[in-house]
Amino acid sequence: MSELLLIDILEKMVKLHKSLHAIAGNKTEVIKKGDIEPLQQIMKDEQAHIMSIQKLETARQNVVKQIAPELLQPSLTDCIQRLNQEEAAKVSGSAEHLKQIIMDLKETNTLNQQLLIQSLQFVNVSLNALKPTNRSINYGKPLKGDAIRTDTIGKQSMSLLNIKA
Structure with missing residues (x-):
């Protein structure tokens, strides 16, 4: 039972991270355009996704503790070793897929951060050029x-x- 719940949680986490990655991609385009209002909405959507992911992560940790109660902080690898071959393959596949999506999301967020820093630098240079001197x-x-x-x-x-x- 816990095994199926773990697989379900991991699949939901994959879907949410895919959706979050799509939002981050949209965020890149909005940052390039310099639109503030759509950026604010995107950030709200990101927060909602992050909260959902945090809830799923808490649920995942609880299920992992049920599968390997003798360990203080069991990992997915610890659980995979205790599952049958079919369930272990599903958990392992979902975990790898999730890991890849998180790496892609990290790259996109790094790009967005660099774009925002460049935008702020441009704003500061523009303000300094317009600021009167004494x-x-x-x-x-x-x-x-x-x-x-x-x-x-x-x-x-x-x-x-x-x-x-």
């Missing part, structure tokens, strides 16, 4: 005859002309 356009009196002067806010900056007055 530099004085007028010539300042050189200090000790060299080309360095002090701004209105106390910073030193290079003068455009090297003039000794």
Whole structure:
């Protein structure tokens, strides 16, 4: 009974991770376009998937403990060793499929993270380009005859002309 429940849980986890991977792919396209509203909806969908996956993971851990109660923290490998050949093959296949989907999801999320970092860097550069500076356009009196002067806010900056007055 526990064996069939484990197989069912793993199959549901595979489906949810596939769906989450599809959402992450959509997220990549939305990030490229720069649409904020669809991105917010995608993030809500991701959260719902993650919560469902967490519930399934808790259920999986409970079932694994039922299959191998003598172990403190049994793994799927421990369970596979205790199952008959047919059930072990199903659990092993589902686990491998889940592992592959998680690796693909990780790659997609890494790409999304890099795209978001680049977008934030672009926004920061754009804001810095638009931000007014407090530099004085007028010539300042050189200090000790060299080309360095002090701004209105106390910073030193290079003068455009090297003039000794």
